């Protein structure tokens with residue numbers, strides 16, 4: 001794949017999505033019923049194991065090659081005073097990721113996952129979306145294509161995340177445009193803005209909605225106009241993962257907003273994705289409801305950089321360990337109910 005050269009090409013790729021393997025789904029469900037436990041007693045772990053099996057296309061899924069991918073982008077909207085931190089922190093944190101000093105470095109290692117960090121033109125912020133589309137069509141397609149190309153087809157599972165000062169404002173604007181509501185409904189404190197900052201955020205989102213609202217029925221147009229390069233890349237990776245039938249764990253509010261257009265373009269577009277957690281960002285719970293995802297964890301985290309998705313990997317490993325390693329009633333000689 002040389003990338004998406006036109007929006008029509010990308011739109012067609014979003015319509016043409018493979019589904020999970022029904023035979024693997026059935027085999028994994030049957031196996032769950034034979035394992036030495038009362039049926040259903042492992043709760044959501046059982047569903048997770050079956051979900052992984054169905055997308056990986058085998059009765060016993062594996063988590064041998066797990067990749068955490070973090071995309072970074074810079075946002076023109078930061079000039080409007082919408083973050084508690086200065087815009088240069090984005091590049092500084094990318095350097096911290098490379099040096100191994102960030103939370104995600106520790107969490108990826110603890111979760112037995114590889115980590116890839118992809119900075120996207122971080123020296124060139126996107127446009128302030130209250131004045132112009134954040135990205136030109138070409139810049140948008142480029143970022144989506146970079147995200148798409150970041151996927152190795154032989155990966156068992158991908159955990160996604162982002163870094164970008166200002167991007168909770170972009171994500172809130174995108175969520176409002178996709179699902180309705182005002183800036184005040186979707187703005188949260190992000191890195192920790194005070195009440196005045198929260199008010200500026202809500203106003204900026206409303207300005208963005210007024211400028212780009214006519215694209216309401218065009219999810220990709222909204223992602224280009226209100227999102228950032230890292231959101232576009234997350235969208236591209238989520239799409240590529242679907243084409244390769246690789247299950248995906250989304251991180252927080254920003255990551256969910258970035259993937260949301262795929263669910264708008266295709267009714268089952270996010271079936272291969274789960275939400276690793278619900279972040280403390282104000283709009284995340286509402287956004288998860290809107291896209292139909294139920295988060296695995298609720299730990300009050302609000303860091304971003306794939307941290308919540310990465311902690312959720314531990315739960316998936318537990319699900320796979322039981323599903324693949326447990327004895328059946330027949331193997332263990334345990335009486336079946």
Ligand SMILES: O=C(O)c1ccc[n+]([C@@H]2O[C@H](COP(=O)([O-])O)[C@@H](O)[C@H]2O)c1
Pocket residue numbers: 082083084085162163164165166167168169189190191192193251252253254255279280281284302303304305
């Ligand atoms: O995704 C989330 O739930 C989330 C919630 C709060 C903060 N963040 C992270 O914080 C940054 C954006 O916050 P802000 O205040 O600059 O918009 C960005 O780097 C995100 O990774 C992310």
Ligand SMILES: Cc1cc2nc[nH]c2cc1C
Pocket residue numbers: 085089093162163164191303304305
């Ligand atoms: C220090 C810092 C680390 C981050 N990681 C993801 N977003 C972040 C925002 C800040 C400010």
